[in-house]
Amino acid sequence: MSTAPMPEFPDGFRWGVSTSAHQIEGATTADGRGTSIWDTFARSPGRISDGSSGAVACDHYHRHAEDVALMAALGVGAYRFSIAWPRVRPDGSGATNAVGLDFYDRLVDDLLTAGIDPVATLYHWDLPQPLEDAGGWLHRDTAAHFAEYAERTAARLGDRVRLWITLNEPFIQMSLGYGMGVHAPGQMLLFDAFPVAHHQLLGHGLAVQALRAHTASPIAIANNYSPVRVLGDSDADRAAGTAYETLHNRLFTDPLLGRGYPDLPGLDPTVVRAGDLDTIAAPIDVLGVNYYNPTGVRAAEEGSPLPFDLVPLDGYPRTAFDWPVAPDGLHELLRWLRDTYGEALPPIEITEGGCAYDDEPDAHGQVADPDRIAYLDGHLRAVRAAIDDGVDVRGYFVWSLLDNWEWAEGFTKRFGLVHVDYATQRRTPKSSYTWLRDLIAGSAPGSAR
Numbered sequence: 111m112s113t114a115p116m117p118e119f120p121d122g123f124r125w126g127v128s129t130s131a132h133q134i135e136g137a138t139t140a141d142g143r144g145t146s147i148w149d150t151f152a153r154s155p156g157r158i159s160d161g162s163s164g165a166v167a168c169d170h171y172h173r174h175a176e177d178v179a180l181m182a183a184l185g186v187g188a189y190r191f192s193i194a195w196p197r198v199r200p201d202g203s204g205a206t207n208a209v210g211l212d213f214y215d216r217l218v219d220d221l222l223t224a225g226i227d228p229v230a231t232l233y234h235w236d237l238p239q240p241l242e243d244a245g246g247w248l249h250r251d252t253a254a255h256f257a258e259y260a261e262r263t264a265a266r267l268g269d270r271v272r273l274w275i276t277l278n279e280p281f282i283q284m285s286l287g288y289g290m291g292v293h294a295p296g297q298m299l300l301f302d303a304f305p306v307a308h309h310q311l312l313g314h315g316l317a318v319q320a321l322r323a324h325t326a327s328p329i330a331i332a333n334n335y336s337p338v339r340v341l342g343d344s345d346a347d348r349a350a351g352t353a354y355e356t357l358h359n360r361l362f363t364d365p366l367l368g369r370g371y372p373d374l375p376g377l378d379p380t381v382v383r384a385g386d387l388d389t390i391a392a393p394i395d396v397l398g399v400n401y402y403n404p405t406g407v408r409a410a411e412e413g414s415p416l417p418f419d420l421v422p423l424d425g426y427p428r429t430a431f432d433w434p435v436a437p438d439g440l441h442e443l444l445r446w447l448r449d450t451y452g453e454a455l456p457p458i459e460i461t462e463g464g465c466a467y468d469d470e471p472d473a474h475g476q477v478a479d480p481d482r483i484a485y486l487d488g489h490l491r492a493v494r495a496a497i498d499d500g501v502d503v504r505g506y507f508v509w510s511l512l513d514n515w516e517w518a519e520g521f522t523k524r525f526g527l528v529h530v531d532y533a534t535q536r537r538t539p540k541s542s543y544t545w546l547r548d549l550i551a552g553s554a555p556g557s558a559r
C-alpha cells in the first residue's frame with residue numbers, strides 16, 4: 111500500500127456505501143412481501159454454496175435504525191440501497207403493497223435526518239416470482255411491469271430520493287441468471303439469453319420516462335465493467351478478447367448512449383422492435399460504474415459453446431473470492447469509458463467497489479482487515495488518477511456497508527466495512543471502517559488535508 115498521502119478529492123465528491131435489499135433485509139415474508147426468484151432459487155438444493163437463504167440475512171428490515179447510525183458515524187454523504195420489487199408489488203404486476211413502501215419511506219426519512227443522501231436502486235435482481243413464471247426477463251411484458259413498479263415507487267419516494275438507479279448490473283442478471291444458471295432464476299440459455307438484455311434495457315428506458323414524471327432527481331443505471339486482458343497473441347485470442355469486451359462492457363452501454371447494439375455474433379436481434387432503441391437511449395444523468403476486477407480472456411477450446419475462454423490472471427493479490435486485486439484496471443476502465451463514448455458519456459459515479467476477505471473478530475472483539483484498507487486505498491487512488499486525466503468521476507460507493515448474503519455464495523463471503531455475526535446480528539465496525547471514516551473526515555472541505 112502506498113505510503114504517500116491520499117491525494118485530495120474534488121469538493122463535493124460523494125462518499126457512499128452500497129447494499130441491496132435481498133442481501134441484507136431478511137423479513138422475506140413480513141408485511142405482505144411477495145416471493146422473489148432468489149427465495150425460490152435458494153430453496154432449490156445445491157444452488158447456494160452453504161445451503162443458506164436470504165430469509166433473515168442481516169435482519170436490516172428490523173435493524174435499519176442501527177445501520178443508519180453506523181453510516182452516520184462513518185460520515186458518508188450517501189447510501190445506495192435497493193428497493194425490493196416484491197415488497198412493493200407482491201405479484202409483480204398487480205396491487206401496490208403500501209406497507210412494503212412504508213419501510214422505504216421510513217428509511218429515506220431516517221437517512222435525510224442523518225444528513226445522508228438516499229440513492230435508490232429499483233432492481234437488484236429480486237424479480238417477483240410470478241413474473242418469472244410468466245417468462246421473466248425473456249418476456250417483453252416484464253419491461254412494462256418494471257416501469258409501472260418504478261412509477262408507483264417514485265410516486266411515493268420521488269420527492270426525497272436524491273439519485274435513482276434503475277437496474278443493477280443487467281449483464282450479471284443476463285449472464286449468470288439466464289445464461290449460465292449460477293444465479294436465480296437458474297436458466298442456462300447461453301447466447302439465447304439475449305432477450306434478457308434487451309428487455310432489461312427497455313425496462314430501464316421506460317422506467318426513466320416514468321421516473322421523470324415524479325422526480326426532479328438525477329437518474330442512473332449501474333453497469334458492471336471489467337477491462338479485458340487478452341492472454342496469448344494469436345488472432346483467435348484477440349478476437350476472443352473483442353467478443354468478451356463487447357459482451358461485458360459494450361452490450362449494455364452502447365445502446366444506452368445512443369449507439370444501438372454492438373456487433374456480436376450469436377445475438378438474435380428479432381426481439382428489438384421499432385422505437386425500442388430510442389426508448390433505451392433516453393438521456394440519463396449519471397452512469398453508475400461497478401468495478402471489481404479485470405478479466406483474462408483467450409481463444410476458446412475447439413467445440414466450446416462460447417467464443418472465448420476465461421482464464422485466471424496471474425501476478426495480482428487475490429481476495430477470498432479469488433478475484434485479482436487490480437486498481438490499475440479501474441484507472442484503465444475509466445479512461446476507456448471516456449475514450450470510447452466521448453461527449454455521450456454522462457458523469458460517472460462508482461456505484462460499487464470492494465472485496466471479500468475472511469474477516470473474524472480477534473480475542474478482544476476487534477476485526478482487523480488490512481487487505482480491505484489496501485484495496486480501498488489503491489482503488490481510490492486509481493479514481494483520483496482518472497479524475498486527473500479528465501474523467502468526470504463524482505463519487506465512490508463501497509460495497510458494502512455490512513457483511514451480507516452473497517447470492518450463490520451464501521454467507522461465505524464477507525464484503526462489509528462492518529462485520530456481522532449472523533447468529534446474534536451483532537455489528538462490529540472493522541478497521542477499514544475506521545480508516546474510511548478518517549479519510550472522509552479529512553477530505554471534507556475546510557479540513558487540513
Ligand code: FCB
Binds near residue numbers: 509525
Ligand atoms: C456485485 C453485485 C453485488 C455484490 C457484489 C460483490 O456484482 O452487484 O450485489 O454481490 O457484486
